[in-house]
Structure formats: structure tokens, C-alpha cells
Amino acid sequence: MTTQLFGQPIKRNEDPRLLTGQALFTDDVKLPDMLYAAFVRSDFAHARILSIDVSGALEMPGVVAVYTAEDLGAYWQPGPLLVPPPPVPDLVFNPRMQVPLAKDKVRHVGEPIAVVVAESRYQAEDAAEQVFVEFDPLPAIVELEDALLEDAPLIHEDLDANLNAHVVQHKGDYAQAAAQARLIVKRRFLYDRGIAAAMENRGVVAAWDARAERLTMWDTTQAPVVIRNGIAAMLGLSEMQVRVIAPFIGGGFGPKIMMFYPEEVLMPWISMRLNRPVKWIEDRQENFFATTQERGQIHESEIAVAEDGRVLGVKDVFLHDAGAYAPYGLTVALNSQCTLLGQYDVPHYHTEFRSVFTNKPIVTPYRGAGRQHGVFVMERLLDLAAKELGMDRVEIRRRNLISPEKFPYNNEIIYQDFAPLVYDSGNYGPALDKALELIGYRRFIDEEQPRLRAEGRYVGLGLVTYVEGTGIGPYEGAKVTVETSGRVSVASGIGTQGQGHFTSFAQIVADQLGVGVGDVRLVTGDTAEFYWGAGTFASRGAVVAGNAINAAALAVRKKILQKASEELEIDQEDLELADGAVRVKGVPASAIKLGDLAARANPTRGAVKPGTEPGLEATDYFGPERGATASGVHAMIVEVDPETMLIDIRRYVVVHDCGRVINPMILEGQIHGGVAQGIGNAFYEQLVWDKNGQLLNASFMDYLLPTADVMPVIETDHMETPSPLNPLGIKGAGEAGAIPVGPLFAQALEDALSPLGVEILEIPLSPNRLFELVNDA
């Protein structure tokens, strides 16, 4: 009998390659005759381009070509709208997408204007400095609230205002809730986010082979199949002529999704034109402008509560910063809108946002993707309401949790998958209890905090809950093949950026086929290996691709049983798969190795029955009806040094529920990493812009990422409420760690500093900001 591998903390298959420096990343690709590209980018946030002079650059050593928008001819097109707007009544939607090279006007610092191609990267960068662009600077929209002012300069001059979208959604009737409320709390919240800052910057290598009429592209993308389809269409090639490989990717977190970034669109075109391979690798400074980010929202929010703390309704109206272009539709703002109500049973909800254009880089999803903003508002409103009612913060939460019998729970408003947001399953009360117990809530509040306060120390506790919509469709697919060696190969269309797919997916297959995890070889992110798919985003890899792989493996299992039953002349029910073989139950001597069976299933002579498929191979697909809702609770205890306002996180507890767990070791790693990014967002990371739209801290010297010395030890515990929406019962977990950290910090720091009376309505914080808040209080 083999033990089940699903659920085991199996060490990762991919690690030896990564640990020994053998894994291939995009910048490791080097091809004969390769050229190198460097970009000339805008120094201004908003300006007209009066002229571009490339003559000096063309004279520079090693330069092969310099291209501007003019040179692109019909290839110059705005990028695709990646996500269409949801079917919400009366929606206003003005999509404007980025262009490959700016033509008449630049709309954010770092927008590409020209590309230089040379024999070496150093030469390309030298020559890029010799391209002279004459600008006529225009006033820039930097502050979110300035975008819709009457006299605001227009970023897209064909629009009447800098309005990207206006969306109003309702559940129930908030006015009714407000009329019945014992208490209404209103506040204005600011929530700003930073950059994904994957350790690997973006990069593209494109190689056109004129004889074979094929284009090969290595791309740091989370969605190679989508890129293949788009690039083929743009270049007028068939999809079969284009192969996109997303090799090992050094972190994705959202911005490496199928963006059709200018660099991604231009490298294949340049390679075809010059008939040589060409490489572009982003540098860290470029990453701060040329890669998409998440940024700020401003919320005007109110909560209506009854005497007993029940939430009757919430009203939330916010502004969302889309940046200079908005290719990713409304996903981020919709996530804020749809995640706000969280784990709470709120009958009346009015939610409305305006997404506005600003002269800053493009905003698209980054881990959490707008969910943070919503969770922050709701958790803060609950804290404020509890305070006014003189109620314990845990009590107000507990009273409003959606009870287990209410699932599936319909939140009615339209989600990013265009269907009403319905939570599939959940069991929130026990997770809350577990978190209280782990953090030692009562003891802290009743004993420890009063004792520490008496000693003059500022120590506080935070405890917040959240949900995470995960595992959205449309679908993924997979092909599972038993090779004659007995090894199993699995191909799927998604890309991988460190989530451990080579291992967790292998565990699923190994269980179905009775082989070892190490015998399963996974190929992801290569369109030559698998034709169909959407990509790795929205915590969907494990849910959607995992279930597709399970389905394909199950189909192979059936083939194995059928073939073996013919060979052994015995009923399928009497067979079992174990140790890389199929055998009669309890009769090890009867075993046929899977590799041998695969060889027998692929005869090279003789005849087969009509309709026989060769080999032991199957392809299958999975598309969930809708997303699966994961959930959790974070709690922490923090001490603030009143002199320096530096913080010391003494405890950090995560209790979360993402359905059935494939590999708890990998899952925990995902949580740790998410929390680290959440802590960065809450207390260290902030993009600082001046009034002209210049980013003042575009380096790792000035933009603070969390390092080992600021990270707490994270204690995790799991609940498993399976999702009914997929056979494996899993929910995604990629973003959970990052989502609730902002409100957790706000609550804990407010608690720690409560003798000084601060109210925290914004994220990110910092020692400076805390100091200011304390002084203002």
C-alpha cells in the first residue's frame, strides 16, 4: 500500500536545480548573434514630445538600429484590454491602453519613447543616452483627488475628464440600514500600496528563425499561452509558429502577468525585422517605472450598527488610482469592492468607485490585488464602531460572522469573474477561536497589557479577519503521459514563479498513478508542451491547474487499469497501482511496471482494435463554476518604542483556511512570504512622488523592503473547509498572507499607543508617520 502523498510536506523537486545555479532564468538565455536592446524613457510625467533625434545614437559603436513610434508603422497599436468590464448596470468605462512607444505625448515617467538595438548591452545603453527628445512639459496629475478637478489637465485628451470608470453596486438598501442604526461611524481612509519588487526584473528574449518561420520567445510572464496568442496575432503569424517559454521566474506576484508590455511586444518585432535574436533585460531602476504597480485609494466610508453591535449596513465610496493607462480593466478596484464585506453577514451595502487616470505608472494587480484596501476599510470601521459602543473588538466581529449554515453565501455584487460574488464554503467562528487561543487574547488584555502599561511600555494587540476570492476560471488543462521509462511527464499551460508547482502537482499525479513524487516530471510555462491555458494569477494555479492535472491523471489511471486488466485477464476492481506498477491486489509478483505497460500500449507492429489510442496518456481540463473563497485570521502583539517609534513584533499568528492542503510546507511558505509583503506594505514600503510626478525613491537603497531583521516568527495553524467547487476541495492561498496586514498593524499600533490617543486611518505607516500622528493627537 502506498501512503497518500496529497497533504504531505514533500521536499521540492525543483530545488536542486535552483540551489546549484543550474535553473534557467530568462536572462540566462544566450544565443549566437544575439543583439541587446535598451530603452529611451520619458523624464517627464506629462509632456508633449516635440521631436526625437536619433541620429547621434545611430553613429554610436555597435548600434544596429534605433526605433521610434514612427518606425513601427501599422505595428504601432495600443495594447489589448486584458479584462473587459463586468456587467454592472450604468457602468461608465473608458479604457485607455499603453502603447509600445510614445508618439506625441508621454503620460508617466519612464514611458518608453525609443528603443536602441546594439551588439552589446553596454553599447545599447551608451547609445540610448545619445537619443535627444525635445519635450513640452505639461502639468502633471499626481494626487488622486486632483484628477477630477474641473480644470485638471487631461491625460487622455479625447476624454472629457480623467475618468477611467465609475461603478456603483448595491446589496439591499443602505439608506434603510442607516435609518435603523443606533450608531453610524464615518471616516476617510487612505490606503496606498507599493511595488511587487520581484527579485528578478522583467526580461524578454525573442528569436525569429527565418528558415523555419518560427518565433521563440523567453519571457518573464505568468501567462505564456496568452502572450503566445497575442503576439502571434499582432505579428500575423499562426499560433503554431510562436513558442513562448516562461522558464524559471524569479518571483511574479502579479505584475508579470500577460501585460503585453511594450518591451514584450517590441522584441519579437525587432527580431523578425533584423533577423537576429534580441534580448532586453529590465534593470532595477526601470522596474520602478516600467513595471506595473499597485497604489492608492481614498475611501469615504460609513458603517451603520445596531445597539448590540450587529452591522446593518456599510457605505463605501472611493477613488482608485489607475495610473496613466488601464489595460487591466477594473480588477483591482472590483476586488476592493467585493472583498470589503469579508467574513461578515452585512445585509445592506452601497459601494461605488471612480477609477481615475493619473500621471503615474500603470496600476495592475499585485499580490492581494485591491483586496487589502477593502479589508482595511471594513476592519477599521469595526474597530471604530466597537470603541464607540464600548464593545470588545472580538465580540463585534464574532457577532457579525457569516454562520456556517449560510453557505453558499451570496454577496450579490458582481465579482471579477463577472458573476455575483458567492462564497462557496467557510467556517469562520472556529478559526477566530483558534487565533484567540494562540495569541492568548484574554490573558494579554486582562493581565499582560495592564502590567506592561504600568511599566510605561507601549504594547498592543491586533486581530483581524479576511476572505480571499481565489481560484477563478476560466480553465486550465494538462497532459499526463506515462513514459516507457516508467517516469511520468505532466505538461500544463500555466507559468510558475516559485509556488512549488513541480512538487505539489507531482503529488497529485503520484497519488493517482502510484508512483513516487520524484518520478513525475512537470513542464510548465512552455507553449510547445501544452497549447491551452490562462495563467498563474488570482491564487488560481493550485485550484484550477491542480484539478486539471488531477483529471488528466485520473484518465491515465483508467487507461492503465483497462490495459492491465486485458493483459492480466482480471477484473479492474482487483487491480491496484503502487510502487510504479500495476498489480493484482495482494499479489506483488503479478506486477507490471508502468513503463512496460506504456510500451505495450504503443505497439510498433501488428494491429490494434479500431479506436485504440496509443500509450498511456490523457489530456483533460478543469474550469470551476466560480471562484473559491479562502479565509483566515491574523493576530499580532507589537511593542512600540516611544522615543524612536520603531516597532518590535513580539508575536504573529495566522490561522487560515484554504480548503484541502496539497503540501503544507509549501503552503506555509506562501503564507510567510505573503505576510512579509504585507508587513512591507504596512510599515516600510512607500513610493514617494514629488509634485511633478517624479518618483523620488526608485532604488533598493531608498525603497525599503523588509529584511530578515524586521520579520517576526510567524506561527501558523490551519483549518480545512473543503471547497465544493472542485474535486480536490482546494482553495487558493497565494495572496492570503498579504491581505489583512494593514488593518492588523493599524489596530495593534493604535492599541499600543492608546494612552496617547492616536487614530490610524491610513497605510502605509512608518516610524516618522507614527511620530506625526502621536504629535497631532
Added chain:
Amino acid sequence: MSQRYTIRLTVNGEKIERDVEPRLLLSDFLRHELRLTGTHVGCEHGSCGACTILLDGQAVRSCIMFAVQADGHALTTIEGVAPDWTASSGPEAMHPVQIAFWEKHGLQCGYCTPGFIMTLIPFLEENPHPSDEEIIQAISGNICRCTGYQNIVAAVRRAAELMG
């Protein structure tokens, strides 16, 4: 910029002689001239530690050195720390620090990992029994965006055990 200098150095035990431009970064020399692409670059301004290698046994950041400055020195890159390891030899042939990272899930995307390992090898040689504070201190100059560091700290503890 076209003047070139001849440099002679040892990389992973092998003697190398090349003509290089004086401005060529050591990280680019290793990655693109010698094709030792296991040394990664995350910032190219000395802040992240991804490009860390050993120069005469000391951890240095190869993105803030020029190749010409390595003239006459002995370098070790991630490819050189477990010379016996091959794709078919199994993980046991890796360096103990590598094995510890594997066992403790000290990596996710793996991009920062060679830099951590190269930082830690001399550290553990000098401090065979480090405290947690010393471990955190030792890795606090390396940035990892995936792991939250907790499992890296656990990996260092494990590496100390394996090496001890």
C-alpha cells in the same frame, strides 16, 4: 571605452585569462562571458545580495565590482560550491548549506538563493554555532521577496548542524 585589459584569475578552481573592458561589471563577466549564470542580479547597486560570490573566500557583491578588480584573485560562484553535484547525482552531493535550504524550504522562486548561500558559507565557516540573532544579522543584507526569511533562518540552523 574600447581599451581592453587582460585579467587572469581563478574561478571555481579553473584558471581563466580574458581581455575585458575596464567598465565590465564582475557580475556581467561571470554571467555573460563565463556563462556562470547561477550568480543572479537583483539590483545592480549593491543592495540586495543576489550577486554575492566568494573572492578569496570572502563574500562580495559582484555587481559593484569590475571584472578587472578581480584580476589575480580566486573566485567561487554557486556553481563551484558542490563540484560533484550533477543533475543525476541526487541532492546528497550538494553542499550542506544547499541541502539545508532544500530540507527546510528556504527558497521559493530561488532567484535570491545563490546569493544567500554564498553569504552563508563563509559565515558558517567562521561561526559554526551561530545564535538566531547572529543568523539574522548575517542574512539581513540579502533580500528575499518570497520566503519571509523564516525558513531561511531555519535552513541556516540546519546547515550549522550538518556542517558541525
